[in-house]
Amino acid sequence: MSQVYNYRACASLMLLGEHAVVHQGFGICAAIDQFITAKLELRDNKTILIKSSFGTYEGSIGCMPIKEPFSYVIEAINVFSDFISTGFELTLTSGIDPNIGFGSSAAVVVATLGALNLAFFHSTDPDRILKDAIKTVRQVQGFASGCDCAASVYGSTVAFNPRTFEIVKYHHSFDLTATYCGYKTKTALMINFVNQRLKQQPKEIAKIFAEIENLATLGMRALTNNDLHRFGELMTAQQHHMKELGVSNQDLDRLFDLLKSHQAILGAKISGAGGGDCVIGLGAAIVHLPIEMHGAKIIHLKTLPGYYGMS
Ligand code: MEV
Numbered sequence: 516m517s518q519v520y521n522y523r524a525c526a527s528l529m530l531l532g533e534h535a536v537v538h539q540g541f542g543i544c545a546a547i548d549q550f551i552t553a554k555l556e557l558r559d560n561k562t563i564l565i566k567s568s569f570g571t572y573e574g575s576i577g578c579m580p581i582k583e584p585f586s587y588v589i590e591a592i593n594v595f596s597d598f599i600s601t602g603f604e605l606t607l608t609s610g611i612d613p614n615i616g617f618g619s620s621a622a623v624v625v626a627t628l629g630a631l632n633l634a635f636f637h638s639t640d641p642d643r644i645l646k647d648a649i650k651t652v653r654q655v656q657g658f659a660s661g662c663d664c665a666a667s668v669y670g671s672t673v674a675f676n677p678r679t680f681e682i683v684k685y686h687h688s689f690d691l692t693a694t695y696c697g698y699k700t701k702t703a704l705m706i707n708f709v710n711q712r713l714k715q716q717p718k719e720i721a722k723i724f725a726e727i728e729n730l731a732t733l734g735m736r737a738l739t740n741n742d743l744h745r746f747g748e749l750m751t752a753q754q755h756h757m758k759e760l761g762v763s764n765q766d767l768d769r770l771f772d773l774l775k776s777h778q779a780i781l782g783a784k785i786s787g788a789g790g791g792d793c794v795i796g797l798g799a800a801i802v803h804l805p806i807e808m809h810g811a812k813i814i815h816l817k818t819l820p821g822y823y824g825m826s
Contacts (some may be wrong), residue, residue, distance in 0.1 A: 517556050517559075518634070519555070519557075520554070520555045520630050520633040520797060521552060521630065521633075522552070522553050522626050522632075522633055522639070523550050523551070523552045523553075523630030524550065524551055524553075524622045524668070525546045525547060525666075525667055526547050526549040526550070526551075526615065526617040526622050526667070527545060527546050527551065527615060527618035527621065527622070527663045527719060528545050528691065528693065528786045528787075528795060528816070529542060529543070529544050529662060529733070529787050530543045530544060530672070530746075530750065530786070530795075531543040531753055531789060532722070532728070532730070533727070533757070533785070533786075533788060534705075534706070534709050534757075534788070535723075535724040535728045535791070536660045536662060536728075536731070537651035537658060537706060539725075540676065540728035540731055541671065541735065542660050542662035542675055542677070542729070543662070543674045543731055543734050543735065543738075544618075544665065544666040544672070544675065544823075545666060545672040545676075545691070545819075546666040546669065546671055546672065546817060546818060546819040547617065547817065547818055547819065548816060548818075549611045549612075549718040549737075550605060550609075550622075551608065551609040551610065551619070551622045551626045552608045552626060553607055553626035553630035553689055554594070554606045554608070554630070554751045555603050555604070555605050555630035555631065555634050556603060556605075557601055557602075557603050557634060557659065558601065558602040558603055558604060559601070559602075560602045560787075561575045561576045562575055562602040562815045563575060563576065563579060563603060563604075563605070563606040564572075564602075564603075564786075565585055565588055565605050566605070566606045567585075567606070567607040567609070568609070569584045569585070569625065570584070570610075570650070572585045572589070574589070574660060575602065576601075579592055581595055581655075587610065587620050587623050587627075587655055588605070588627050590655050591628050591631070591647070591648070592627065592631070592655050592692075594628075594646060594650050594654070595631045595635075598636070599631070599635060599721055601724045603634065603674060605627065605630065607623060607627075609622075609623070615693075615699070615792065615812075616699060616702075616787040616788075617693075617709030618663035618666070618667060619767070620652065621648065621652060621661075621664045621666075621667050622663075622667045622806075624648045624651045625668050625730075628644045629784050631699050632644060632813070641668050641669060641692050644668050645661070645665055645668045645682075646680075647665065648661070648664040648668065649677075654689045654726045656702070656703060657703060658706065659702075660677040661675065661677050661802045662675045662677070662743055669684050670819045671684045671818075671819055671820055672687060672818055674685070674731065674734070674735045684821060685738040686820045686821045687738065687741065687820060688796055689743060689797065690799035690815065690816070690817055691795050691796065691798075692774065692796040692798065692800045692802070692814075692816075693794075693795045693814040693815075693816055694770040694793060694796070694804065694811065694812070694814075695787070695810075695812040695813075695814065696770060696791055696793070696794070696811055697766060697791075697808055697809050697812075698791045698792075698810065699791045700789075702787065702789065705762055705788035708734075708761070709761075709762065709763070712760065712761065712809060717730055723756050723759050723760055726734070726756055727753055730749045730752055730756075733749055734749045734750075735742075737749060737760070740760070742786065743781055743797060744820050747780070747781025747782025747783075749782065750776065750781075750782035750797055751782040751783060751814050753755035753784050754783065754784035758786065762788060762789025762790055763783065763785060764790065764791075765787075766791075766808060767789065769805060770794035770804075771784070771794050773803075773804070774794060774795075774796035777796065777798075777802055779800045780797060780798045780800050781794065781796075781798050782796070799815055801813070
């Protein structure tokens with residue numbers, strides 16, 4: 516019987532530091548309780564077969580041209596290619612909604628690299644998986660801080676500095692309420708928009724980045740002190756800077772107001788680059804979404820206290 520290796524990686528949500536982390540300092544990202552599993556079965560030939568609910572892809576060792584919708588998985592295999600000595604079948608099973616910004620691309624890369632490490636190294640070194648995951652994601656989409664990769668690799672809330680690769684892990688588990696506005700704007704577009712503003716108004720935008728960076732640093736202290744009330748206040752403070760950056764909009768402002776006015780919510784903000792996607796609240800709340808917001812959804816999540824792999 517051929518050998519089979521399984522590796523499970525989790526989804527993630529950005530909590531603090533967005534946009535500023537592209538330029539300076541730390542971002543804070545939480546691992547959440549949604550997962551993708553990569554099952555890798557070795558073959559006796561040079562063929563590499565990828566299977567998922569999106570379809571199948573066939574390549575061979577050393578010949579894996581990038582093709583959608585498998586660009587992230589193929590790039591991860593290419594990044595690892597020096598260590599691949601035999602063909603395999605890789606089956607990806609995901610419980611993460613790819614249309615919502617829950618870090619599904621980072622998670623699929625981490626799951627793929629985890630299974631490859633298990634199959635060809637018989638071990639999983641999280642630092643090596645993280646380095647390769649960030650390299651993969653940056654090759655596919657240009658710049659990415661990699662905060663979502665770090666949360667996905669360690670299965671916990673992490674503070675991550677993309678320039679130094681410094682990482683601090685926090686082992687809390689808390690409730691998050693995510694409200695999805697019904698559409699998403701590509702992260703790269705939002706980063707370009709903010710970069711344009713930085714060119715036009717360097718002093719003003721640099722000041723906002725410095726304030727966001729400071730909030731992330733204060734957030735690290737709040738997590739160390741296990742002070743979720745303080746962490747919630749910092750999230751709300753960042754939302755004001757997201758508005759100043761111009762990455763919020765009417766729908767996101769409405770979701771923020773809904774969450775913020777609920778007594779169970781300690782703080783709220785956009786999660787990720789903005790322009791659409793999710794506003795998250797710290798705490799568990801049932802809020803009634805505006806009926807005219809087509810495709811809007813509420814998702815209750817728990818952050819993970821630290822875990823990775825599970826072969
Ligand atoms: C996107 O989730 C968050 C940004 O800070 C980009 C990144 O961290 O790569 C806008």
